[in-house]
Amino acid sequence: MRWSARAVAIAALVFCGFAGWEAARLPNWSAFDGPGPGLLPQILVALIGVAALGVLAAPGHGEPEGGAESPLRSRGVLGYGGAMLGLAVALPHLGFILSGGLATLLVMRVAEGVAWGAALLWAVLLVGAVTLLFGTALGVPFPPGPPERLLAPLGLLRLG
C-alpha cells in the first residue's frame, strides 16, 4: 500500500503542475463579475499539492486491497483490463453487440480459462440479454455497428 499511495501522491503532484498551468490561464477576479472561473481551481490545485505532500510523508501501511500480488502478474486483471480498454476503443467502430460479444468471449477464454464453446455460448446469451434489456425494453439508442444496423429495421433497437 505504501508504494501505491506514494505513486498516487507523485501522480497528484504531476497533475498539480498541469492543472495549475491551465488554471493560471483563467482569470481569478474580474471587476464586473467578481470571483472568476480560475479562483477555485487555483486554490484547489495548491491544496491538492499540500495534501499530496501529506500523503508522501505518511503513506500508510498494511497490505494493499486485493492482496500483495502485483495486479500486472494477474491473468484476470490483465484480461478484464484489456477487455475494458478494448471495448472503449472498439465501441464507436463496431457497435455494442459485436464489441461486447468479443470482449465477453475473450474474457471468458483468456482471463477465466473457460472452453471456447462455453465462452461463446455465454457471450451470446449475455449480449442478447443486455441488448434486450437496454435496447428493446428501455429503448436506449445503441452505438451503431453491423449487427445493430441489421436489428434496427426490425424494431428491436434504435441507433444512437
Next chain:
Amino acid sequence: MMDGLIQGFAVLLTAQNMGLCVLGAVLGTLVGVLPGLGPATTIALLLPISLKLDPTGAIILLAGIYYGVAYGGTITSVLMRIPGEASSVVTCLDGHAMARNGRAGAALGIAAIGSFIAGTFGILGVMLLSPPLAELVIAFGPWEYAALMLAGLSLIAFFAASGVAKAALMALFGLFLGLVGLDPINGAPRFTFGVPALVDGINIAPLALGLFGLSELLFLALGKEQRAEILRPPSTLLGFMPNREEWRRSAMPIARGSVLGFLIGLLPGGGAVLASFLSYGVEKRLSKHPEQFGKGAIEGVAGPESANNSGTAGAFIPLLTLGIPANAVTALLLGALLVHGVQPGPMIMERQPELYWGVIASMYMGNVILLILNLPFVGLFVRALEVPRRFMATAILLVCVIGTWSTGLNSFDVLLAVIFGFLGFVLRRGGFDLGPLVLAYVLGPTLERSLRQALLIADGDLTEIVNHPIALGFLVVAVLVLLSGVVFRRRPAVVQDSGS
C-alpha cells in the same frame, strides 16, 4: 405531516412505484449477500436505468437498494463469517459465533427484527426532524452554505479510514473534477482541452460506473474464487425466533442502537458503517459480561444491526433537507436527483412533496417488505453465492459500458469510465477511500457557486464571514476537525460507506 404521509402512500401505491420498491429491496438484499458488490456499485450500475424512470420512481428504487443492503449483509456475516458489505463486518464476530453455537436462526431473527424496529425509528426521525431543520436552513445564505459544505467535507475526511491526508486529497480531487466544463457564471471553458464531450462537465455516470463498477470488476478479477463454508439457516419461520432470554438481552441494545445509529447517520462521513462499529463498542462497554463478546453475545448482533439500519435512514436527513450527502451512496442518490433536475434542499418538501413523501412512504413499506423477505427467503439469497464469479463479472462489464453510453450517447464517456475504473483500482490499492471523491464531486459545483456568490456580495472581502456567525461556526468546526485529524492520527480507524 400526516397529510404528507398519506400523499406519500398515494404516490407509492401505484403498480410501478410498488414494483420499484420491492425490486430495490430485493436487489439490495441480494447485493448485501454478495461479498464485494456494495451498494455504491449497484446504485452506480442502476443509475442509467433509473434515468429512464421519473425522479420519484428512480429514488424509490435506488433508496430501496441502499437500505436493503443493510439487511442482506447480515446473512453472510452470520452464516459464513463473510460480511456481504461493510456495515455488517462487526456482525461477523458474534453473529457467526451464535451460528456455530446452533443459534443461527436467533441471530438472523434478532438482526431482522432489530433492523425493522431501528429502520422504522429512523424513518420517524426523518419525518419529525426534517421540517424544523428545513425551516432553519431556509435562512442560510451563500456564506452559510459554503461553510456548511466545507465543514461536511472536513468531517468526511476526519472519519475516513485512510487518514486525513488521503481523504483530503480525494475530496480536493473530487471538487476539481466537479469544476470541469463551462464556468457556471461566465461560461468560460475550464479543463476541457478542446474535447466537446467535456464542455458539459464530467457526467456522474462514467465517474460512478468507473470508480465503483469497473474498479470492482478488476478486484473481482484479482481475487481468487473460493467457496466458503455456509452454515445452514433454519428451515421453518419458528426457527428464527429468539428465546425469552435472548429477547430480554436484546431489547436495550436495539433501543440504544436505534438512537445512536440515527444520530451518527446525520453526520457527514457517518452512516451505517460507523454506526454499527460504535454500537458494538457501546454494547460491549455496557455489558455485564463483556467476555462473552466475540463468542456469541446476542447484544453484539442486536445493537449493531439496529444501528446500521437507523444510520441508513438518518443519512436521508442531510441529503433531503440540506442537499448534502453523508456518504458515497447518498452522494450517488444526490447525483441521480440532480440528473433528474431535482435539487434537494430545504424547499424540497414544498416544491416536490410527492417525491419527498413518496420516498418516506417507500422507506416504511421497504422495511416491511424486507422483514417479510429476510427470514423465509434466507436460503434462496444464500444460493446467489453459488453463482460463479465469471458470470457476474462479465455482466458488470457489459452493463457498465452500455449504461455509461446510454446516459450521454457518446463513446468518450465510455473511455472516461474505463479511465476512472483503472484510477479507482489504483486508488483503492493505495488505501484511498473513494467516498470523499464522489461526495466532493457532487458538492463541487454548489460549493463553488455559493463561495463565488458570497465573495461577490462581499466584494472579495473574506473578513465579511465574521458578520455571519453560523458560517463562522461551521468554518471553525471545519478547521478544528481537520486539525484534530492531523494531530490525533492514531485514533481508531473506521470503515466508510464507500460501497465496497
